[in-house]
Amino acid sequence: MPVLPLVAHGLRKRYGDTLALDGFDLEVRPGSVHALLGPNGAGKSTAVNTFTTLTRCDEGEVHVAGHDVRREPAAVRAAVGLVGQHAALDEILFGRENLVMFGRLYGLSKAAARERADELLRTFGLSDAADRKVSTYSGGMRRRLDIAAGLIRRPALLFLDEPTTGLDPRARNEVWQAVRRIVDAGTTVLLTTQYLDEADQLADRITVMDAGRVVAEGTAQELKRRVGGDRVLVTAPVHADLDRLAAALGGIGDPELRQVTVEAGPGGGAAALTAAVRALDAAHLEAEDILLRRPTLDEVFLHLTADHSAPDTARPEGAHR
Amino acid sequence: MNAVTTTLRQSWVITLRDLKHWQREPWTPIFGIAFSVMLVLMFGFLMGGAIGLPGGGDYLPYLLPGIFALSMMFGIEATMSAVANDSKKGVTDRFRSLPISSAAVPLGRAGADLMNSAAELAVLMVGGLLIGWQASGSVGATALAVVLLLWLRFAMLVLGVFLGLAFRGEGGVTAVQVLVWPVGFLSNVLVAPESMPAWLGAVAQWNPISATAAACRELFGNPTGITGGVLADNALLLAVLWPTALVLVFVPLTARAYRRLSR
Numbered sequence: 207m208p209v210l211p212l213v214a215h216g217l218r219k220r221y222g223d224t225l226a227l228d229g230f231d232l233e234v235r236p237g238s239v240h241a242l243l244g245p246n247g248a249g250k251s252t253a254v255n256t257f258t259t260l261t262r263c264d265e266g267e268v269h270v271a272g273h274d275v276r277r278e279p280a281a282v283r284a285a286v287g288l289v290g291q292h293a294a295l296d297e298i299l300f301g302r303e304n305l306v307m308f309g310r311l312y313g314l315s316k317a318a319a320r321e322r323a324d325e326l327l328r329t330f331g332l333s334d335a336a337d338r339k340v341s342t343y344s345g346g347m348r349r350r351l352d353i354a355a356g357l358i359r360r361p362a363l364l365f366l367d368e369p370t371t372g373l374d375p376r377a378r379n380e381v382w383q384a385v386r387r388i389v390d391a392g393t394t395v396l397l398t399t400q401y402l403d404e405a406d407q408l409a410d411r412i413t414v415m416d417a418g419r420v421v422a423e424g425t426a427q428e429l430k431r432r433v434g435g436d437r438v439l440v441t442a443p444v445h446a447d448l449d450r451l452a453a454a455l456g457g458i459g460d461p462e463l464r465q466v467t468v469e470a471g472p473g474g475g476a477a478a479l480t481a482a483v484r485a486l487d488a489a490h491l492e493a494e495d496i497l498l499r500r501p502t503l504d505e506v507f508l509h510l511t512a513d514h515s516a517p518d519t520a521r522p523e524g525a526h527r
Numbered sequence: 528m529n530a531v532t533t534t535l536r537q538s539w540v541i542t543l544r545d546l547k548h549w550q551r552e553p554w555t556p557i558f559g560i561a562f563s564v565m566l567v568l569m570f571g572f573l574m575g576g577a578i579g580l581p582g583g584g585d586y587l588p589y590l591l592p593g594i595f596a597l598s599m600m601f602g603i604e605a606t607m608s609a610v611a612n613d614s615k616k617g618v619t620d621r622f623r624s625l626p627i628s629s630a631a632v633p634l635g636r637a638g639a640d641l642m643n644s645a646a647e648l649a650v651l652m653v654g655g656l657l658i659g660w661q662a663s664g665s666v667g668a669t670a671l672a673v674v675l676l677l678w679l680r681f682a683m684l685v686l687g688v689f690l691g692l693a694f695r696g697e698g699g700v701t702a703v704q705v706l707v708w709p710v711g712f713l714s715n716v717l718v719a720p721e722s723m724p725a726w727l728g729a730v731a732q733w734n735p736i737s738a739t740a741a742a743c744r745e746l747f748g749n750p751t752g753i754t755g756g757v758l759a760d761n762a763l764l765l766a767v768l769w770p771t772a773l774v775l776v777f778v779p780l781t782a783r784a785y786r787r788l789s790r
Contacts, residue, residue: 258624260788280626288624294617298548310540311627313533339551355621 209272211236211363211394212257217266219252226252227263228418234396239389241409242398245511249418250398251291254367258288271362287356287364291371293348295340301351302327302336305358312359326354330384346377350384357388364388366397370404382407402503416511430501436475438468438482441495454489455482475500534628541635559605560647563598564654570717581721584750591660592743593716595651596736599680600711602644603687608700610636610691614788629785633688644680648673663748672746675766679739682770685777692784716740719752732756738765
């Protein structure tokens, strides 16, 4: 069996009165993008800091690329790249100098560090800005350079802690493209985010966490299915008999919207849609509009975290050093 | 490569980075030096005429070794704010996530700051010679004085790294920038403790920076302004011991603060 990039069991970490991690488990599969999704203060950064040996947790076990974070921190650090929440770059140095410096710290020779820096600058579309101070970079450029710095040693596992927090939509798109490029090159990525569309866009698997615990895990599709299935929404023409329509479709009518909602069965949305069309045809009824509605990840998120997060909105981002 | 040379090589990368900062933004070190020069001019010429020395002797040659020591101590601000800035921006966390020795980052900082302070000391000494200060001791004694000054700077460096890691907010740096004044002036740097009220003079004598200043005055062959007290016989010894004690206390504390940064 191949070594998993990351396995964590029963992590617990207390900061004063707050349990930042409360029996947290995680398994990351090789070659995938795994998203840790949760609101502020859910414990995402604490988890990442534990995985990258920056924080030692009170209980539990973590193996990164087969190495125990507690017993072999040096081996873990050699196997991972960390891109933290704040662009951890030297603002006064040029973009290229930043990458060369980190390359040298990773033990590359001067020539090798330069070569690797140029390669990464090309990959992330920063060649033109290579010899400018980082303080002149835009938010998106900084973030890309930051990610490049995490990739210098071709890590087995790259951690991206909220890579797009605080970025405008264009910069966010740039970062997403950069992440896809990394994954295409075969790097496993563990990403934390509070944005559902980010997890939806990038992740193969999503772990939803709240208050230091795993609330749900699966693919985006699986999570959406957990909140309830797809729905078929049929809008009746004006003056049509809504009750007759509802009866024919086996759904519930809403007179105000002139709409009948049909919950999809185990066959899924497409089957429900086909069945609805057939039922209309058989009953010689007309519809003004038919659409298939899937639950969004936002609904999933609110549904899954509603039970825990309400009372402690003021909880500090525990992970935040 | 063994562990020591690897660590030194990694520290050197960090040192080069810090030196590059000064190359790109030279105003910080230039103002640091200009500030010490200003103190010399202010106290040497503006107020010096009104300041007398117990035991006789000219004020200017008394003052300069004091300013040398004071500028070594004020270096703590630069160290602290650089360290606080790095840890606030997450740069330190990235360093910590790299497979490098945990001593490399502080050692690299130390290398750069010591070079900066050595340059500052050179400027002050040459400037001092120009306005009439003299080092009439032997070459060995003069070299020893320089080593003692840099040794004080090294202790301030360790303390500065510790404070920078422990108090990262803006408030921490500001507090130190204010506190260095009373701590620096409550010494024999500018005036002889014998001229102060007895209790204050006693505190000033025991200030670590006083030991370095007094030892340097002896080694340079400058007036010491000392007529008695703890520094009369022990200045040299204390100038070695004080910084050593600070280093011994704060190196482990700094290492601990570094490891625990994000816990």
